[in-house]
Amino acid sequence: MPAKVKRIATDTVGLALAHDSAELHVQGKAVYIDDMREPEGTLHVAPGYAALGAKGRITVCDLSAVRAFPGVVAVLTAGDIPGINDCSPAMGDDPILADGEILFHGQVVFAVIAETRDAARRAARLAKIEIAGELAAITVEDALEQGTEDVLPPYEFRRGDPGKLIAASKSTISDSFHVGGQEHFYLEGQVALAVPEEAGGMLVYSSTQHPTEMQHCVAKMLKVADAFVTCECRRMGGGFGGKESQAAQWAALAALGARITGRPVKCRLDRDDDMIMTGKRHDLRIDYRAAHDRTGRLTAVDAALLARCGYSADLSLGVNDRAMFHADNAYYYPAVRIKSRRLRTNTVSNTAFRGFGGPQGMMLAERMMDQIAHRLELDPLDVRKRNFYAPGRDRTPYGMKVVDNIIHDVVAELEKTSDYRARREAVRAFNAKNQVLKKGLALTPVKFGISFTLIHLNQAGALVHLYTDGSVHLNHGGTEMGQGLYIKVAQVVAEEFGIDPERVKITATTTGKVPNTSPTAASSGSDLNGMAAQEAAARIKARLVDFAAREWKVKPAQIRFAKGRVIIGNQSVTLAELARRAHQARIQLSSTGFYATPGITWDRDKVKGKPFFYFAYGASCSEVTIDTLTGEMRVDRVDILHDVGRSLNPAIDLGQIEGGFVQGMGWLTTEELVFDTQGRLSTHAPSTYKIPCASDVPEDFRVKLFASAGNPASTIYRSKAVGEPPLMLALSVFSAITDAIASLKPGCMPPLEAPATPEAIMKAVKAMSP
Amino acid sequence: MSKPLKIKLHVNGVARELVIEPRVTLLDALREHLNLTGSKKGCDQGQCGACTVHVDGERVLACLTLAAQVEGREITTVEGLTPDGAELHPVQAAFLKHDAFQCGYCTPGQIMSAVACIREGHASSDAEIREYMSGNLCRCGAYPHIVAAVREAREALS
Ligand code: FES
Ligand code: FES
Numbered sequence: 001m002p003a004k005v006k007r008i009a010t011d012t013v014g015l016a017l018a019h020d021s022a023e024l025h026v027q028g029k030a031v032y033i034d035d036m037r038e039p040e041g042t043l044h045v046a047p048g049y050a051a052l053g054a055k056g057r058i059t060v061c062d063l064s065a066v067r068a069f070p071g072v073v074a075v076l077t078a079g080d081i082p083g084i085n086d087c088s089p090a091m092g093d094d095p096i097l098a099d100g101e102i103l104f105h106g107q108v109v110f111a112v113i114a115e116t117r118d119a120a121r122r123a124a125r126l127a128k129i130e131i132a133g134e135l136a137a138i139t140v141e142d143a144l145e146q147g148t149e150d151v152l153p154p155y156e157f158r159r160g161d162p163g164k165l166i167a168a169s170k171s172t173i174s175d176s177f178h179v180g181g182q183e184h185f186y187l188e189g190q191v192a193l194a195v196p197e198e199a200g201g202m203l204v205y206s207s208t209q210h211p212t213e214m215q216h217c218v219a220k221m222l223k224v225a226d227a228f229v230t231c232e233c234r235r236m237g238g239g240f241g242g243k244e245s246q247a248a249q250w251a252a253l254a255a256l257g258a259r260i261t262g263r264p265v266k267c268r269l270d271r272d273d274d275m276i277m278t279g280k281r282h283d284l285r286i287d288y289r290a291a292h293d294r295t296g297r298l299t300a301v302d303a304a305l306l307a308r309c310g311y312s313a314d315l316s317l318g319v320n321d322r323a324m325f326h327a328d329n330a331y332y333y334p335a336v337r338i339k340s341r342r343l344r345t346n347t348v349s350n351t352a353f354r355g356f357g358g359p360q361g362m363m364l365a366e367r368m369m370d371q372i373a374h375r376l377e378l379d380p381l382d383v384r385k386r387n388f389y390a391p392g393r394d395r396t397p398y399g400m401k402v403v404d405n406i407i408h409d410v411v412a413e414l415e416k417t418s419d420y421r422a423r424r425e426a427v428r429a430f431n432a433k434n435q436v437l438k439k440g441l442a443l444t445p446v447k448f449g450i451s452f453t454l455i456h457l458n459q460a461g462a463l464v465h466l467y468t469d470g471s472v473h474l475n476h477g478g479t480e481m482g483q484g485l486y487i488k489v490a491q492v493v494a495e496e497f498g499i500d501p502e503r504v505k506i507t508a509t510t511t512g513k514v515p516n517t518s519p520t521a522a523s524s525g526s527d528l529n530g531m532a533a534q535e536a537a538a539r540i541k542a543r544l545v546d547f548a549a550r551e552w553k554v555k556p557a558q559i560r561f562a563k564g565r566v567i568i569g570n571q572s573v574t575l576a577e578l579a580r581r582a583h584q585a586r587i588q589l590s591s592t593g594f595y596a597t598p599g600i601t602w603d604r605d606k607v608k609g610k611p612f613f614y615f616a617y618g619a620s621c622s623e624v625t626i627d628t629l630t631g632e633m634r635v636d637r638v639d640i641l642h643d644v645g646r647s648l649n650p651a652i653d654l655g656q657i658e659g660g661f662v663q664g665m666g667w668l669t670t671e672e673l674v675f676d677t678q679g680r681l682s683t684h685a686p687s688t689y690k691i692p693c694a695s696d697v698p699e700d701f702r703v704k705l706f707a708s709a710g711n712p713a714s715t716i717y718r719s720k721a722v723g724e725p726p727l728m729l730a731l732s733v734f735s736a737i738t739d740a741i742a743s744l745k746p747g748c749m750p751p752l753e754a755p756a757t758p759e760a761i762m763k764a765v766k767a768m769s770p
Numbered sequence: 771m772s773k774p775l776k777i778k779l780h781v782n783g784v785a786r787e788l789v790i791e792p793r794v795t796l797l798d799a800l801r802e803h804l805n806l807t808g809s810k811k812g813c814d815q816g817q818c819g820a821c822t823v824h825v826d827g828e829r830v831l832a833c834l835t836l837a838a839q840v841e842g843r844e845i846t847t848v849e850g851l852t853p854d855g856a857e858l859h860p861v862q863a864a865f866l867k868h869d870a871f872q873c874g875y876c877t878p879g880q881i882m883s884a885v886a887c888i889r890e891g892h893a894s895s896d897a898e899i900r901e902y903m904s905g906n907l908c909r910c911g912a913y914p915h916i917v918a919a920v921r922e923a924r925e926a927l928s
Contacts, residue, residue: 018869025874026862026881028808028848035807187812187820187875187909237810237875238909271813482873482910651869655912659872662911686817686907693904697913699897 011562012494012501013717016651020480020487020506021235032237033191033205034268042193042264043073045257046120047108047273053131054105054138054679055346058098060130066112069126071119074260076111081256083223087248089213093151093312094245094349096221096252102131103311104346105679106276108249113257113265121270136346138679140178140285140308143343151313152342157324157397157607160335162291165300169291173371179363179754181283181308182353182667183275183683185691186481188237190247190278191268194218194254201228202255207236208247209479210519215511217248218255229255234508239481240663241352244519245314246278275684279351280673282307282319284360288368296372296383300335303327303364307357309342310349316342319350321453321604323357325398325611329365329728330407330447331384332393346679352521354663355724358448359731363754366444366731371749374742380735381420381443385411388445400610404712407445410641411619413706415443418621418639427623431743436629439636440740443621444732446642448725449612450523451600457518458597458613460528464493464536466589470564470576472497472504472537477517478529479509483723484652485525491648492530492716496537498561499575514592523616523721526648528595530716536593543589547582598714614713616720617706618642620661620729622698622736628744628765631758633669633737637700640729645711645720657703657726664730666692668754669737737761744768777841781806782850792838796830797821799837800847808848808878812907819906822879822886823847829886848878851885861885864923865916872910880906884920893924 024030048066050058067075078085078099088094098109109129114120137143166172192206192214202222206214211231219229231251236243250267257265269277288303305323309316324338369387373380385408394402415421420443427439452458462476474493480486486506494501511517518528541561549556554569565572579589601609621639626632640661644653670690674682683689710718734756741750741761745768752764774789781804788803797814800806800823809832812820816834823832824846851859858866861884871877883906887893892902899920900913908916 018866019871019874021874022866022869022871025871025877026858026865027852028810028878030874031807032810032875034811035801037805185909187818187873187907188810189812236873238873240909271815482871482875484872655869655872655910655915658914659911662913663909685815686813687815691907691909692911692913693907694913694917695900695904697900697911697917699900701914703914 008717010495010717012491013648014646015491015649017487017491017501017649019484019652020490030235032188032235033193033207036193036205038266039195039264042266043113043115043257043261044117044120045253045265045267046112046117046124047253047277048110048112048124048127049106049108050102050129050131053102053133054136055103056131056134057101058109058129059132060128061109062128063110065126066123069119069123071115072112072123073115074113074257076113076256076260080260081221084220087217087252088312089245089315091313094314096249104348106348108277111253111257113261117268136679138345138347138675138677140306140343143345148344150342151309151344152317155321155324155340157336157338159397162300162302162335162337165335166289166291166302169299171293172289172291173368173375174289175367175371176285176287177367177753179284179286179360181350181673182281182671183673183689184240184242184353186236186238186240186242189269189271189274190250192251192254193264193266194258195264196258196262200224202258204229204231204251204255206231206233206247206251207243208233208251209239209244209481209521211479211509211511212517213245213519214248214251217252221252222255222259230510230512232508232510233479236479236481240354241356241521242278244352244521246351272684276681277348279310279314279349281353282309282350282357282360286364288364290368292372295386296376296378297386298331298333298368301333302337304339304341305361306341306343308345308347308350310345310347312349314349314351316350318454319352319357323361325449325453326358326361327364328397329362330389330445331365331387332389333397336397338397347675354660355727356522358724359664359728362728362731366735370735370738374749375747377746379424380739381415384445398607400612402615404614406617406643407447410617410643410706411443411445414619414621414639414641418443420621423623436627437625438628438740438743439623439625440736440738441623442732442735442739443619444735446618446725446728448616448728450527450616450721451597451611451613452518452522452524453602453611455600455602458528458600459518460532460595461514461517462529462532462536462593463513464533464540464591464593466540466579468576468580468583470503470574470579473507474504474533475507475513476529476533477509477514478525479520483525483656484649485520485529488526488648488652489530489533492534493537496534496541497575499564523723523725525723526719527715527721531595532593534593534716535595536591539591539593540589543587544578544582547585547587548578614711616643616725618725618729620732622732624733624736624740626737626740626761631762631765633756633761635665635698635733638698640703641706642726643706643708643720644722645708645715646718647705648717648719650705653705653722654703656722660726661729662692662697664727665733668730668734669756672755672757741765741768745770775838777838779837779841779845780843781845782847782853790837794837795833796835796837796840797832800832806847806849810875810878812875819883820876820879822882822906824882824886827889829883848882859885860926861923864919864926868915868919868922870915870919871912876906876908880908880916884923887920888924888927893920896921
């Protein structure tokens with residue numbers, strides 16, 4: 001049981017305030033980059049690629065027709081880049097423009113700069129590019145067969161000798177299954193606008209979760225110092241991980257065009273290009289063997305996570321590490337080996353996507369639970385509970401002790417409120433009566449580690465100004481993509497000064513105000529930036545307290561900030577009045593703030609340390625109905641109980657939980673990425689790639705925040721991160737579908753692959769037919 | 771390239787003249803020529819609903835409509851729901867109240883679709899709202915709140 005947490009009374013923190021731009025959104029007045037008034041003379045860039053070929057040398061690259069097209073101002077190729085031709089996050093293996101060879105279908109070979117976007121796109125189609133095609137690896141199986149060199153070395157967690165235990169055990173399971181990838185489909189596509197400044201400067205507006213990385217990429221590409229490049233982002237129309245490293249190429253092309261033409265240049269990807277040219281969630285093949293006792297409790301697990309990484313490393317190191325970190329989900333594996341291979345394929349380089357590999361890793365854990373339960377004909381929930389982390393069974397496969405475990409409480413409560421046991425009986429009765437339609441039910445847990453596993457990223461900065469009228473200007477390194485970070489941090493700052501959040505002006509994230517930032521990712525946005533902003537505000541406040549104590553001759557302890565006023569002993573002044581007087585006394589009313597997450601360590605080489613500051617927990621219960629003749633599926637009801645610690649803003653948190661679940665449900669049911677044998681993505685438009693719509697959301701959808709006393713870890717107001725964990729609540733949908741199919745043949749595990757499209761369901765149903 | 775056309779569009783109650791190529795979509799005409807950027811371009815191929823506007827009171831996808839096609843007809847965009855200084859339309863107010871968005875990119879389209887959906891009489895139950903709003907994608911998954919907002923606005927409007 002985690003220790004009890006002291007409750008802090010607050011005025012603003014914890015309120016269900018609307019999103020900071022809510023009023024603008026409903027009026028269509030929130031300005032996204034493509035909505036900004038273009039500076040006069042703005043040009044447009046469109047990327048071009050070879051129509052055919054996934055791997056090989058470029059033998060012909062005839063761009064004469066492109067250059068001759070009316071309205072074209074310049075056509076750029078690798079040779080036009082003054083600095084380094086790379087937009088990778090770290091490894092230097094992602095050319096902005098292909099240089100001599102292509103490594104996946106859709107790789108950008110050239111870029112057209114034209115007076116209009118239409119002209120640029122039309123011209124781009126006129127290129128004649130030929131590739132001396134070589135044998136390409138498209139799938140995980142291709143890569144294994146061809147023995148291509150992995151993008152990164154394999155990695156392993158190991159405890160004990162699971163191989164030996166499994167060989168000696170009488171009760172074992174094993175399987176090999178696929179978990180699909182996922183297209184981000186942020187509703188606002190990739191976009192950047194570069195505006196050349198005097199003396200070699202470049203201002204880049206980019207829809208990105210990582211302005212600092214954009215700045216660095218553009219600077220090294222242009223061969224200028226970082227200080228000459230500024231990257232700014234007020235808001236994104238969705239990110240989900242797809243605008244972390246994947247935004248760089250478009251920012252770089254806009255900046256390159258701006259440098260070469262001397263005019264502002266905008267790069268706004270067409271939707272099809274966006275889907276073809278940007279990375280997605282990693283898809284995996286997972287092979288495993290495991291042993292368990294008669295009650296269904298695991299004794300040993302030996303698994304291999306084989307990931308399709310695409311043609312380059314991108315963020316595959318962190319993503320696949322996180323898949324390993326979550327291959328246990330909430331379960332204790334006594335003896336364990338988790339192996340990970342990062343396979344190189346000739347497909348677009350896979351990247352961050354909400355959960356960052358965690359969801360894929362958890363699929364292994366839940367798959368094993370389902371398999372054990374269906375094989376032994378036990379209730380899957382009982383098997384799950386039996387395998388939970390518990391006192392004495394609390395070491396993860398990477399050696400970290402789980403000390404804040406509340407999964408037993410969360411699951412017990414949801415089991416009750418969802419009426420799981422009675423519905424289990426109802427499902428059984430329904431299935432006994434119905435031949436064609438079958439129902440399934442599943443209740444699955446989530447335990448998700450919070451912190452970047454690349455330790456140095458766990459830092460953030462903020463900048464706060466107090467003006468002499470008592471209003472506050474707030475800036476920090478986090479970006480807003482709809483997750484409500486800006487309002488949460490504004491609430492923290494308003495709380496500190498005791499003012500109405502409306503007095504806090506939230507400003508666009510820019511490398512010019514807060515430098516050297518981490519990406520807004522890993523659910524860390526409010527944990528990190530909230531703390532940094534609180535520190536900045538607290539520093540200003542401390543100076544004011546100091547000043548007021550001297551001026552009014554009271555003890556600092558007698559000074560309080562509340563409701564827009566400052567109570568000083570038995571008097572009170574407005575914050576504006578105090579600010580004015582402090583200014584006259586030459587006291588600085590501006591401050592930076594900085595935060596670095598304490599107490600986390602991770603030695604990757606030694607597989608040792610405590611990589612997570614804490615865990616976020618949750619559970620969901622899904623009921624589905626499948627049609628065994630068509631494979632169609634409907635989610636009938638979903639109950640969710642999710643732990644956000646002490647919520648900074650329950651309205652925002654609820655939205656994150658529901659939205660995360662819906663997105664996870666899409667990933668596991670309807671969203672299917674299909675590459676043909678030539679490596680071309682066949683599902684490159686919303687017409688063929690199906691994300692959930694309003695009618696796909698379960699009609700009966702009950703979401704609750706777990707009544708938490710607060711995060712035992714000392715986070716901002718004891719809240720917990722909420723961006724990613726809820727996505728994995730959707731695993732209950734997949735398990736429920738598995739459960740429905742399992743009813744066809746008791747004692748057997750359905751060979752269901754993810755996503756569970758009607759086709760996949762039919763396949764599993766057929767395999768289960770007598 | 772074809773010769774530019776001179777056309778007159780009635781947008782949000784105002785007659786606007788513009789010179790455009792005949793192939794220009796209503797969405798581009800609004801966004802790029804009239805600086806009405808409330809209508810968003812999510813896919814530019816009629817699949818997401820972010821560009822939904824009204825033509826003579828009916829919802830259309832502006833990215834699939836040529837500007838020249840709607841000459842002389844009454845076009846309403848999200849900006850037209852709140853002519854200068856006016857109070858929020860009940861649908862906008864309901865979206866605000868119900869947190870019916872996260873990133874907000876789909877919101878103008880959702881709202882224009884909802885206004886028409888209610889007017890069409892296709893918002894009588896949650897099931898109907900879900901069905902008749904299913905052409906408007908929300909990647910943030912704000913659907914439960916969108917449905918609640920449409921339900922409430924329907925009640926307010928009836
Ligand atoms: S932009 Fe028109 S439907 Fe997507
Ligand atoms: S609010 Fe982001 S797409 Fe709907």
